Amino acid sequence: MxxxxxxxxxxxxxxxxxxxxxxxxxxxxxxxxxxxxxxxxxxxxxxxxxxxxxxxxxxxxxxxxxxxxxxxxxxxxxxxxxxxxxxxxxxxxxxxxxxxxxxxxxxxxxxxxxxxxxxxxxxxxxxxxxxxxxxxxxxxxxxxxxxxxxxxxxxxxxxxxxxxxxxxxxxxxxxxxxxxxxxxxxxxxxxxxxxxxxxxxxxRKEPPVPVKDKKTFFKVVRLAFDNRRKTMSNALSSLPGGKEALAASGVDPRRRGDTLSIPEFAAIANLIP
Incomplete structure (x- = not known):
């Protein structure tokens, strides 16, 4: 049948x-x-x-x-x-x-x-x-x-x-x-x-980009989308070391999180102590 x-x-x-x-x-x-x-x-x-x-x-x-x-x-x-x-x-x-x-x-x-x-x-x-x-x-x-x-x-x-x-x-x-x-x-x-x-x-056998710490990476991503109308500078203001990592990453702090690619999120997260 x-x-x-x-x-x-x-x-x-x-x-x-x-x-x-x-x-x-x-x-x-x-x-x-x-x-x-x-x-x-x-x-x-x-x-x-x-x-x-x-x-x-x-x-x-x-x-x-x-x-x-x-x-x-x-x-x-x-x-x-x-x-x-x-x-x-x-x-x-x-x-x-x-x-x-x-x-x-x-x-x-x-x-x-x-x-x-x-x-x-x-x-x-x-x-x-x-x-x-x-x-x-x-x-x-x-x-x-x-x-x-x-x-x-x-x-x-x-x-x-x-x-x-x-x-x-x-x-x-x-x-x-x-x-x-x-x-x-x-x-x-x-x-x-x-x-x-x-x-x-x-x-994937490996992430699409190198990520130092998966938990930190997704914490950055979560903050970006929980505050998707805010700039990345404001979205990461509550994360220790977040604004400093953003400044050092080369990502424009005025951008909103929903415009960032996975490599850009990784660039920020990898610089957080």
């Missing part, structure tokens, strides 16, 4: 009285071309962590390409179907919340010794913390996920844009992001109220 279809949802879930959970932000894919295009990005020989498999439309494609796959699903109601449907595939279904589970421990147990990539189709309201959890785990060579189209713009934008933010700097510091393709609301059931996009992050 084609899992990326309204018919599959009707036949598999509706007989048990299933209803879509707004609190979980559930929107299931019903356009088969979308999971096909996503799965085509998976290289041979990799272990896969999939977060939010839902009915398993993407799981179905990924599990045919992956060496092994571990899917993390929060909704108890979906577990019996997933476990039954994928019982003869190299797939492990784990009940859990990606923001709370011990990913390194789960990977060590279920995907030992494999190079890893992650795929996710998550409730849009947890997109930002979920990306951070996946990135900070240090487990993955790449992370591919569905996000709101507006978030995709923020992920890939450049300094000076209204979409440029603290998280833009974080995402681009940690990885090289790329928008793969857009997805219309009609590709889901129920259809979301916004357009979506599939974004891929290729994780």
């Amino acid at each position: 084609e899992l990326a279809s309204a018919q599959a949802i009707k036949e598999i879930l509706y007989p048990d009285g299933f209803h879509f959970s707004k609190s979980m932000g559930q929107n299931f894919l019903i356009n088969p071309s979308v999971p096909e295009r996503i799965a085509a990005t998976l290289p041979a020989g990799y272990g896969v962590v999939e977060v939010g498999p839902g009915l398993g439309a993407l799981t179905d494609r990924l599990s045919q390409r992956a060496e092994k796959l571990m899917a993390v699903e929060l909704d108890d109601r979906l577990l019996p179907h997933l476990e039954s449907y994928f019982r003869d595939r190299p797939v492990t279904i784990v009940k859990g919340d990606v923001l709370k589970v011990d990913l390194p421990a789960l990977v060590s147990e279920h995907l030992p010794g494999l190079p890893l990539v992650a795929y996710a189709n998550l409730p849009y309201y947890i997109t930002t913390p979920a990306i951070e959890v996946l990135m900070e785990s240090g487990l993955f060579e790449s992370i591919t996920l569905m996000v709101q189209k507006e978030v995709a713009k923020r992920i890939t934008t450049t300094p000076g844009s209204t979409d440029y933010s603290y998280h833009t700097v974080y995402w681009q510091y940690m990885a090289e992001p790329k928008i793969l393709f857009n997805v219309s609301p009609g590709s889901f059931l129920p259809p979301p109220k916004v357009d979506s996009a599939v974004v891929s992050f290729t994780m």
Whole structure:
């Protein structure tokens, strides 16, 4: 059966009285071309962590390409179907919340010794913390996920844009992001109220520029965007050594933080004692 279809949802879930959970932000894919295009990005020989498999439309494609796959699903109601449907595939279904589970421990147990990539189709309201959890785990060579189209713009934008933010700097510091393709609301059931996009992050082995202290770097970035209407001179006034570092960095202190590039933020942060 084609899992990326309204018919599959009707036949598999509706007989048990299933209803879509707004609190979980559930929107299931019903356009088969979308999971096909996503799965085509998976290289041979990799272990896969999939977060939010839902009915398993993407799981179905990924599990045919992956060496092994571990899917993390929060909704108890979906577990019996997933476990039954994928019982003869190299797939492990784990009940859990990606923001709370011990990913390194789960990977060590279920995907030992494999190079890893992650795929996710998550409730849009947890997109930002979920990306951070996946990135900070240090487990993955790449992370591919569905996000709101507006978030995709923020992920890939450049300094000076209204979409440029603290998280833009974080995402681009940690990885090289790329928008793969857009997805219309009609590709889901129920259809979301916004357009979506599939974004891929290729994780960096080294930062894009040398950074003396990561914590200090992001403290400078945070201050810049928390005070984005202020000049950098004013934004860093509360940070010990901040104004002196700014003066020595060569960055014009009259500029606003949302115009600075990652190398410019690094130039300031690296001069803070």
